[in-house]
Amino acid sequence: MRPVFTFIVLYMITAPCVLRAQKYELTFLPVFGDVKLDSAEIPCPLENDTLKISTCKCYISGIALLYKGETVWIEKNSFHLIDFRKTSTSKIILDLEERIAFDQLCFNLGIDSVTNVSGALGGDLDPTIGMYWAWQSGYINFKLEGRSHRVPGGNFVFHLGGYAYPNKSLKRVTLPAKSITGTQILMDVEQFLKKVDLKLHRPVMSPGVEAKRLSLLAAEMFRIKQE
Amino acid sequence: MKKGITIVIFFALLFVAFKNIPRMEFYVPPNWPKPLYDFSKNPLSASKIELGRSLFHDPILSRDATISCSSCHLQYTAFSHVDHAISHGIEDRIGLRNSPVLVNMAWQTSFMWDGAVNHLDVQALAPISHPDEMDEKPERVIQKLKASAIYQKLFFKAYGDSLITGERMLKSLSQFMLTFISANSRYDSVMRNEARFNEKEQNGYTLFKKHCASCHQEPFFTNGQFKNNGLAVNMGLMDYGRMRVTGNFRDSLLFKVPSLRNVEFSYPYMHDGRLKTLYEVVDHYSGAVIKSKTLSVELYSKINLSTKEKVDLVAFLLALSDRHFLFNPNFSYPKHILMPTTQ
Numbered sequence: 322m323r324p325v326f327t328f329i330v331l332y333m334i335t336a337p338c339v340l341r342a343q344k345y346e347l348t349f350l351p352v353f354g355d356v357k358l359d360s361a362e363i364p365c366p367l368e369n370d371t372l373k374i375s376t377c378k379c380y381i382s383g384i385a386l387l388y389k390g391e392t393v394w395i396e397k398n399s400f401h402l403i404d405f406r407k408t409s410t411s412k413i414i415l416d417l418e419e420r421i422a423f424d425q426l427c428f429n430l431g432i433d434s435v436t437n438v439s440g441a442l443g444g445d446l447d448p449t450i451g452m453y454w455a456w457q458s459g460y461i462n463f464k465l466e467g468r469s470h471r472v473p474g475g476n477f478v479f480h481l482g483g484y485a486y487p488n489k490s491l492k493r494v495t496l497p498a499k500s501i502t503g504t505q506i507l508m509d510v511e512q513f514l515k516k517v518d519l520k521l522h523r524p525v526m527s528p529g530v531e532a533k534r535l536s537l538l539a540a541e542m543f544r545i546k547q548e
Numbered sequence: 549m550k551k552g553i554t555i556v557i558f559f560a561l562l563f564v565a566f567k568n569i570p571r572m573e574f575y576v577p578p579n580w581p582k583p584l585y586d587f588s589k590n591p592l593s594a595s596k597i598e599l600g601r602s603l604f605h606d607p608i609l610s611r612d613a614t615i616s617c618s619s620c621h622l623q624y625t626a627f628s629h630v631d632h633a634i635s636h637g638i639e640d641r642i643g644l645r646n647s648p649v650l651v652n653m654a655w656q657t658s659f660m661w662d663g664a665v666n667h668l669d670v671q672a673l674a675p676i677s678h679p680d681e682m683d684e685k686p687e688r689v690i691q692k693l694k695a696s697a698i699y700q701k702l703f704f705k706a707y708g709d710s711l712i713t714g715e716r717m718l719k720s721l722s723q724f725m726l727t728f729i730s731a732n733s734r735y736d737s738v739m740r741n742e743a744r745f746n747e748k749e750q751n752g753y754t755l756f757k758k759h760c761a762s763c764h765q766e767p768f769f770t771n772g773q774f775k776n777n778g779l780a781v782n783m784g785l786m787d788y789g790r791m792r793v794t795g796n797f798r799d800s801l802l803f804k805v806p807s808l809r810n811v812e813f814s815y816p817y818m819h820d821g822r823l824k825t826l827y828e829v830v831d832h833y834s835g836a837v838i839k840s841k842t843l844s845v846e847l848y849s850k851i852n853l854s855t856k857e858k859v860d861l862v863a864f865l866l867a868l869s870d871r872h873f874l875f876n877p878n879f880s881y882p883k884h885i886l887m888p889t890t891q
Contacts, residue, residue: 440589440669441718448670449686449714455673457793458666488795529795 345415346503347384347426350546351377351405354511358405376466377405377510378452379539380432380445384415386423386498393421400432402445402452403508426504427495430540431462434491437484459484459528462491463539465510471519479517481536483528490533492540505546512542572597574654577731578740580767583654585668585726590719592726595706598882600724602702603717605881608692609672610638610682617675617721620647623879626810627651627728633821637681644680644787646821649814651807651873652768653725661803661819662790663774668722690714698885730809730873731767738867739767745867751857752864759833759851760861763844769808769868775844776801778837782820789819800842812869826865830858 351358353372363372381401386394394417404410432446437459441448452461465479483490498504516538525531572592574583603609607616620635621627627650629635635647645661659665665674675681676689693699694712703712706720735753737743745753756764765771774790781788781801790799803819817823823832834853837843853861873879 438666440586440667441715441722443713443715447714448673448718449690451685451687453670453673455670455677455686457664458670485794 343417343420345386345417345498347413347415348503348505349381349403349411349413349508350505351403351411351508351510354509358510370470372467372469372514374405374465374467374510376464377508378461379403379430379463379508380452380460381413381428381430382432382436383427383429383493384413385427386415386417386421387425387427387495388421388423390425393423399428400436400445402450423498425495426498427493429491429493430536430543431482431491432460432484434484434489436460454480454482454527457527462536465513465539469514469519472522473520477519477522478524478526479535479539480524480526481532481539483532483536485528488528488530488533490528490536492536494540494543496543496545507542507544507546509542509544513538516541574726575729577729577736577767580731581655583726584657585654585722590669590722592723593706595702596720596723597727598885599699599702599706600720600722601879601882602698602885603721604724606886608696608699609676609684609689611684611688612638614638615682617672618881620675620681621650623876624813624874626730626814626874628814630813631815633816635681637675637678638683641680641683643678644785645819646816648804649807649810650725650728651730651809653722653728655768656772658772658804662793663804664793668725669718671725672718672721686714690717693717702885727878728873730870732872733809733870734867735864736767736870745864748860748863749867752860752862752867755853755857755861756864759853762846763805764808769811770805773805774799774802775805775846776840776842777803777818778832778839778843778847779818779822780838782822785820787820798842801840802842808865809868810870810874812866813874826862827858830861834858 353363353374356363358374358377363374379402381403382399384396384399384401385392394415396415401413402410436442436446446460448455448460452464453459454461459482461480461482463479463481465477467477468475469477481490496504496506513535517535525535572594574587574592576583604617604621607613607619609616615638620629620632620637622630624630629647633646634643636642648661653668656668657666659668659671660674665671673686676684676686690712693703699712700710703716704710707716734743734745734749738745763771763773763775763777776789779801788800790802790804791797793799811817811826815824815826817826817829823829830853833847834851837847837850839848
């Protein structure tokens with residue numbers, strides 16, 4: 322009996338966090354450091370600035386679950402628009418249909434190339450809801466707008482996207498899966514803004530080299546909220 | 549109980565009636581290739597085409613309700629803007645380019661002079677939101693349509709419920725534009741062995757095949773590609789064409805090869821409308837081409853044409869006029885919908 326008990330204890334200590342669940346809830350929480358993002362002014366420790374975020378939206382797509390590096394589940398029609406002003410958009414329920422084991426989750430920040438050339442789509446992908454470039458076709462993967470004293474003129478605008486080579490801006494994010502019922506994912510805008518020099522800010526509103534570079538930084542905003 | 553069953557049957561029949569909106573087959577002219585548009589994602593129906601026709605002609609799409617799609621794409625001029633080098637939009641604001649013809653849209657995969665739009669369904673978003681064209685937010689267009697009794701009915705008829713979305717609006721516009729098929733010109737009659745070219749047209753056709761057809765390929769009279777056709781850069785507009793989209797210097801001064809169908813009516817010509825007549829166009833290709841690094845290889849050698857040959861070439865181009873297309877009543881302003889009291 323003792324060896325079995327010892328084995329179980331050792332397994333629980335050493336094994337990676339393996340989850341078995343049928344439904345899994347992802348909650349995306351836009352934050353600025355420790356502060357929940359809302360329309361209020363946010364004191365910014367960087368150079369005694371204050372920030373006001375007016376728009377923070379992004380597409381989360383291609384959600385998948387992994388176990389030991391292998392994909393074990395992929396969400397069908399996986400396209401979700403997260404808007405910090407609409408809390409209802411922050412929760413994504415994954416219906417796994419059967420209990421499966423996984424230890425990581427991954428998703429895209431943005432919309433893939435095939436979807437970008439598929440014409441007018443519905444739901445979160447409706448091109449008239451403000452996340453689509455009209456004059457040059459394509460979805461805006463991440464939209465961040467606001468005000469900062471550091472920006473010449475006061476306002477900053479980041480519309481990041483681009484699906485075509487060589488400026489593809491779609492980024493894959495992989496995070497550990499922590500809880501058995503769901504995971505809260507922080508989308509920390511501070512992580513993004515502290516890596517861009519707002520003093521030299523020029524609005525980014527079309528696909529290109531700069532949008533591609535900034536998309537890489539945007540993908541680094543995501544982290545798991547520690548319980 | 550009986551009443552309940554009656555209500556259930558009534559709604560079931562209503563559901564069946566509207567969900568089974570009769571689909572239409574897309575007409576492909578004889579000997580033409582399969583269309584490139586994916587109709588499985590947007591099956592044609594008469595009611596959706598009618599909805600698209602109303603949207604196309606209705607200035608409700610613009611911010612101040614003054615400009616419709618048909619303001620710059622007039623049917624009688626092959627859906628281009630007659631006699632305007634560059635179209636004017638809302639409040640007479642001037643844009644950047646000549647309004648392109650809208651024809652045989654189901655066989656195209658990129659749109660606008662620089663190919664910035666990648667699908668017919670999303671094409672309308674560009675003029676709607678451009679500040680020099682309709683200057684309206686697509687979200688507001690949807691709000692306006694939702695508030696319109698006319699469009700509530702049209703969407704219900706087309707989709708079987710009252711939901712008005714951007715997807716539905718755009719796909720209905722596509723459906724209407726997909727019906728713009730021009731395949732009944734004199735040229736087409738000759739190809740179908742129903743008529744014969746006269747001597748001038750025949751000679752012009754021979755010259756066309758020798759000098760023009762590599763880019764203006766039959767039966768669409770375009771190859772859908774982007775080419776530098778040797779025009780000097782317009783210093784007023786500083787428009788470098790496709791390079792604006794790709795950021796690649798190799799795309800400098802490349803513009804989409806336009807279809808020549810109904811070219812008699814789509815003047816002025818070129819992306820900025822700088823050439824007023826077909827003779828000016830022919831003169832350009834036979835002696836005024838400017839060489840540059842991105843010039844189309846087809847234009848490396850000078851095209852020598854005599855005066856007679858130029859006349860014959862233009863005679864052939866006039867044979868591409870399709871009056872069935874230009875005066876098709878199905879494309880015209882839908883008075884019966886938008887102005888029913890004038891009927």
